[in-house]
Amino acid sequence: MFPVLALLAAPVLMAQHGNTTQSNPHDSEQDRAAGAKLFATQCTGCHGKNGSGGSAAELTTGVFRYGYSDAGLFNSIASGIPGTAMPAFKLDARHTWQLVAYVRSLGEGRAAGKAKGNPARGAKVYASSGCQSCHSIGGQGGFAGPDLNAIGSTRSLGHLQRSLLAPNEEVSWDYWSLLGRTAAGERIAGLRLNEDTYSFQILDSQGKLRSVAKPDLAEHQIDRTSPMPSVEGKLKPDQFEDLVAYLASLRGAQQ
Amino acid sequence: MTRLLPGNRPQNGDCPPAARRTPFALVALLLLASQAPGQVSRERLLGAASEPQNWLTYHGTYASQHHTGLDQITAANVSQLDLKWVWQAQSLDKFQSTPLVVDGVMYVSEPPSTVVAIDAATGRTFWMYEHKMPTGITPCCGKVNRGLAISGKTLYMATLDARLLALDAATGRKKWDVAVAEYQNGYSLTLAPLVVKDKVIIGTAGGELGIQGFLAAFDANTGKSLWRFHTIPQPGEPGHETWKNDAWKTGGASIWLTGSYDPDLNLTYWGVGNPGPDWDASVRPGDNLYSSSVVALDAETGKRKWHFQFTPNDAWDWDSVQTPVLANMEWKGRPRKLMLWGNRNAFFYVLDRATGEFLLGKPFVKQTWAKGLDDRGRPVKIPGMEPSPKGTVVYPGVQGGTNWYAPSFSPRTNLFYLTAWEDYVGTYYTWQTDYVPGKWYAGGGVKAVVPPTKRDQIQRWGRDAGYAAILAIDPRTGARVWQHPMTGMSESGLLTTSSDLLFSGNREGHFFALDARSGKLLWRRYLGGQVMNSPISYMLGPRQYVTVASGHSLFTFTLRD
Numbered sequence: 150m151f152p153v154l155a156l157l158a159a160p161v162l163m164a165q166h167g168n169t170t171q172s173n174p175h176d177s178e179q180d181r182a183a184g185a186k187l188f189a190t191q192c193t194g195c196h197g198k199n200g201s202g203g204s205a206a207e208l209t210t211g212v213f214r215y216g217y218s219d220a221g222l223f224n225s226i227a228s229g230i231p232g233t234a235m236p237a238f239k240l241d242a243r244h245t246w247q248l249v250a251y252v253r254s255l256g257e258g259r260a261a262g263k264a265k266g267n268p269a270r271g272a273k274v275y276a277s278s279g280c281q282s283c284h285s286i287g288g289q290g291g292f293a294g295p296d297l298n299a300i301g302s303t304r305s306l307g308h309l310q311r312s313l314l315a316p317n318e319e320v321s322w323d324y325w326s327l328l329g330r331t332a333a334g335e336r337i338a339g340l341r342l343n344e345d346t347y348s349f350q351i352l353d354s355q356g357k358l359r360s361v362a363k364p365d366l367a368e369h370q371i372d373r374t375s376p377m378p379s380v381e382g383k384l385k386p387d388q389f390e391d392l393v394a395y396l397a398s399l400r401g402a403q404q
Numbered sequence: 405m406t407r408l409l410p411g412n413r414p415q416n417g418d419c420p421p422a423a424r425r426t427p428f429a430l431v432a433l434l435l436l437a438s439q440a441p442g443q444v445s446r447e448r449l450l451g452a453a454s455e456p457q458n459w460l461t462y463h464g465t466y467a468s469q470h471h472t473g474l475d476q477i478t479a480a481n482v483s484q485l486d487l488k489w490v491w492q493a494q495s496l497d498k499f500q501s502t503p504l505v506v507d508g509v510m511y512v513s514e515p516p517s518t519v520v521a522i523d524a525a526t527g528r529t530f531w532m533y534e535h536k537m538p539t540g541i542t543p544c545c546g547k548v549n550r551g552l553a554i555s556g557k558t559l560y561m562a563t564l565d566a567r568l569l570a571l572d573a574a575t576g577r578k579k580w581d582v583a584v585a586e587y588q589n590g591y592s593l594t595l596a597p598l599v600v601k602d603k604v605i606i607g608t609a610g611g612e613l614g615i616q617g618f619l620a621a622f623d624a625n626t627g628k629s630l631w632r633f634h635t636i637p638q639p640g641e642p643g644h645e646t647w648k649n650d651a652w653k654t655g656g657a658s659i660w661l662t663g664s665y666d667p668d669l670n671l672t673y674w675g676v677g678n679p680g681p682d683w684d685a686s687v688r689p690g691d692n693l694y695s696s697s698v699v700a701l702d703a704e705t706g707k708r709k710w711h712f713q714f715t716p717n718d719a720w721d722w723d724s725v726q727t728p729v730l731a732n733m734e735w736k737g738r739p740r741k742l743m744l745w746g747n748r749n750a751f752f753y754v755l756d757r758a759t760g761e762f763l764l765g766k767p768f769v770k771q772t773w774a775k776g777l778d779d780r781g782r783p784v785k786i787p788g789m790e791p792s793p794k795g796t797v798v799y800p801g802v803q804g805g806t807n808w809y810a811p812s813f814s815p816r817t818n819l820f821y822l823t824a825w826e827d828y829v830g831t832y833y834t835w836q837t838d839y840v841p842g843k844w845y846a847g848g849g850v851k852a853v854v855p856p857t858k859r860d861q862i863q864r865w866g867r868d869a870g871y872a873a874i875l876a877i878d879p880r881t882g883a884r885v886w887q888h889p890m891t892g893m894s895e896s897g898l899l900t901t902s903s904d905l906l907f908s909g910n911r912e913g914h915f916f917a918l919d920a921r922s923g924k925l926l927w928r929r930y931l932g933g934q935v936m937n938s939p940i941s942y943m944l945g946p947r948q949y950v951t952v953a954s955g956h957s958l959f960t961f962t963l964r965d
Contacts, residue, residue, distance in 0.1 A: 190837070194612060194844040197851060198835050236547075239540055322864050344863045345912040346890040347928070371866060 173219040175246035184251025200255045209255045222249045263306050264394035271395025274388045299401025309396050316377035327351050329369030441507035444554045457943035459505040462551045462596035466665040467730040470812040472941040475903035476948035482917050482927040486964040489527030492957040497547045499953045505942040516547035517563035525944050531576035541565050542842050543592045544612040551596030555624050562593030562606045582627040589841045590615045596662045600703045607659025611677040614654035614845035631706030635676045635694050643693035651688035654839045656680030657695040661808045664728040672703045677723035683791040684834045684847025685719035692717055696724045710760030715749045719790045722749040722804050731813045744879050746811050746822040748804030752882050766882030769805040769824050773798050791832035791848050801830025802850040810897030810938040817920055820877045823894050828870030859911045859934040886923035897938025909935025915952050931959055
């Protein structure tokens, strides 16, 4: 009897560990609504109202550091995340899946669907405007600006519009630059990748990764402006809408 | 210079040849061992400051100064500090435990509730005791344990499933194990116990889960419950009227950090956590005693002698779960028994610890919630700074001006040192939360650019969103004497030495030594993992050691040969 029992147990164990590509079996509108109620009582304390973030991660971006797939999210909820404050929630499987459904809905396709333009035409605007010299999609393009592969699932429509029209309004820390000069007179310029009390880690203008010790810098500043030019006045209104629609359609490859 | 005292013999693990040969010699050795090293008598705990080669209590001494009498490592030779050993925990949960050192043996807890005995000279493990944890425990903020207590030959550990354990210090075998509260209802124990005479004193965590907080004393020999002090006054007790709407039933007021003890006054002091729900104060009108307070209790009976509430009707989660630092100083021309307190609410306080009288209070970092303190130390709140459904921007953010990590007082410099979060802001929200036993009950949340509890591998914010600093404060004025700023945040405690060094670490993973008089950086090592405990120091034979936890490991340093 043992082998039979073992075979029967196998799918259960796999589901418990979330070590599968299983998609969510409870993903209806009703499930999402039930998940929202559960979320309000179980999760808001750390993740904020509607997943807007608090002491724990914001969940509205559509990007999850631990477990992007449905099964991965299930596992994070059911087993907790070691090394973080995320505990295991001992809910039954249906309720856990409902939470997964709700959490995924928070960041899913926030931008697409509402865009007025035509994504296919927008792709041509993207290509003809030189965006790819700094941005990449599907691994193709430059590295100076943000990777846009999944930008449509992580940014709202309004955010995309503002980023095109007023790129300096909100510059992510990812694109801050270090500008400085060493005591020996060397000029330092590069993308600020990381920093601690004693050093900067940068990608310099030669494309080289290096650390710069703060005591070696005679002077320095963090430049938070964006080198991205505004498209205002450079695109016709319909081109602008098409470009926004194209960006909103970019969802990336899911793990 | 430090003296080498009896009971501090070098422990190299070698038995005399005779012991290897004859069982009689072994028996004789064991008999000797039972009488001297490893035995921590009541007198030794009282006189812990006089044997700085050991670290006998969670805070080092009952006065909780996090100051060592050792002075071998100095400003002149600290550059010669070298790594002696590394001990790695099994758990990947946050390592917040500060070890004990007793006659060459280091005792430390690792998450979730495991005790380890380590050779303090080599880092080798003697034994491990792993507490079997049930499913369904309810820690609010990670599976942490902050440390142990020792008395006689017995170690004490409080566990996440709300039990108190006594272990034999030589073997790690369990002596007894008692239930303290129901973990299913949100109770968990994360602090190191405090042994006073024949009692083991502990408090309960769970302030975000609608518990009713308490301190409890147990017989150190048997585990029998001796007294319990309710941090929320029960019906009929004075202070109960400070809770309206039956909010006392779910009012939190947890205790999750070890207190202090003054043997002359026979008073034990404990900081009390936030009222619950944390951010929706509208459901609990009143001062909500004894939340966000310090209480002074008779150690014999658990009766309250005095209390001082730092943040009445706290709406920001500003637990007063900080170390009660006891210092004897001259105050306005006469010697006085003081308590020094850097509070999460961003004010530094000096109290008379015999009476609870407020002597001084002053903000030590930027704060925007109070105009100041009145002449009895009560904050004069600024209207409109409470959390709200749309969010209220308040300095400091939810982690406060400081938190539970140990400050230090040096009787040599007469300065109070603490880890502070500077220019740190949060947006405080309220929303309705219904109480469900054992579930999160906080009534809101807080957003901030700076992550409150977790280390980011990448520094994702600029100085304008907040940064950590070590501050030296003159207790007589509350004024800053110096500041050591960092780029990232810090949840590391402090240690000062009798050679006027200050050791600390930070979330970035650095461990460093400052000049305690000037704040000047003297030495540092990058250990890579965030420091979330307090450095300690001890001595074996002729050598002083310094130990700190970084990431999931203990790192021990000593001077190069």
